[in-house]
Amino acid sequence: MDVLSDAVAAMRTGRPHSARRDKYAPWGVRFAAAEEAGFHVVLRGSAWLIPAEGEPMALAPGDVAFLAHGQEHALASGLDVPLHEVRLLPDGTWSTPPPDGARSACADTVTLCGTYRLDRSRAHRLLAELPQVVHLPAKVGTHRSLRAAVELLGLELEEAQPGSAAIVTSLLDTLLLYILRAWWQTEREAGRLRGWSAALADPAISAALRAMHGDPAHPWTVEELGARGGLSRAAFARRFTTLVGEPPLTYLTWWRMTTAGRLLRHDDLPLRRIAQRIGYTSEFAFAKAFKREYGVAPGQYRRGS
Structure with a gap:
């Protein structure tokens, strides 16, 4: 099983x-803090990403900026232009800002922006870091x-075609995973992996994580999980706790409870079946743990x- 995909699925909700x-x-928009994660891509021209904390970032064509924690930020053509507030609407889209500067035949900058609704109460440690x-x-x-x-998504949004709604949704889900994978690969190449991202690069720990995610109903023991990566029980428990931040079990x-929550919200399986899927033989024991x-x-x- 793909632990990265599961980490995203654990907290993704809605469309x-x-x-x-x-x-x-000149143009500039300020995005208020929100539960959603979001991204900005500059397709043409340039822009400044201005976070609420930290230094502004210059974005060039093809640059991707991902904000996982929904913090307030701004996007503008310059650092000294007025910023127009936009707000998140109930359907998950942002309100349209006022018109920009004088229009010409060709836009100075073309941006691609997106938002993902997240259940912060089930935030996976990987995304939290x-x-x-x-x-x-x-x-x-x-x-x-x-x-x-990015190119495919930009083309679909440029002109709606039959099937665009489903294609855009699928591309957005795909894009989120590509963003996270690209960040992880960049950090690994630079030797900066820490915590959960380092756990995914550790052969022994990632083997155990794949096992737990692939079969949460199995009665895993620490010794059995350690054996997946060729480690003794004690050595595995220490390394897992150090990287992941909590003991294996x-x-x-x-993860079992997170899986159960997703099944309850998105499936009509009876409680008995859900309990069995995550390793509980008793519906009562499952309900108590839940x-x-x-x-x-x-x-x-x-x-x-």
Whole structure:
């Protein structure tokens, strides 16, 4: 099983949204803090990404900026232009800012922006450890899959065609994984992997994670998980806790409950079947563990109350 894909699926909810914008200098928009994660891509021209904290970043054509934590930020043609507030609408899209500067035959800058709705209560540790801004500069020969996804998404948003709604949603989901993969590869090449991102690069720990994610119903033991990576029980437990931030069986319980929550919200399986899928032979034991984790009974959680 793909742990990175599971980490994203654990907190993704609703449909992602995206828009392609032609910008005419001078222009500037400020995005308020939100639960959503978002990205900005400069397709043509240039822009400044201005985070609430930290130094502004110059974005060139092909650059990708991903903000995983929904913090306030601005995007502008310059550092001294007025910023117009935009707000998040109930459907997950952003309100349209006022018109930019004088229009010409060709826009000064073309941007591609998108948002992903997230359930912060089930935030996976991998995403929680991301920096405030993931900046992926465009470089020849690097992250070719990411560049291809950006180009395809830009084309679909430029002119709606039959099937565009489904294609855009799929491309946005794909783009999110490409962004995270590109960041992880960049950090690994630079020797900067820490915590969860380092766990994915560790053969022994990643083998154990794949096993837990692939079969959460299995009655895993620390010794059995360690054997997956060729480590003794004690050595595996120490390394796993150091990198992941908690003991192996504590993480296994968290993942089981996260999987159960997703099944309750998106599937109509009876509680007995869900309990079996995550390793509980008793529906009562599952309900007790679930309430301890979520604070509500499984049935109440399924109803969204």
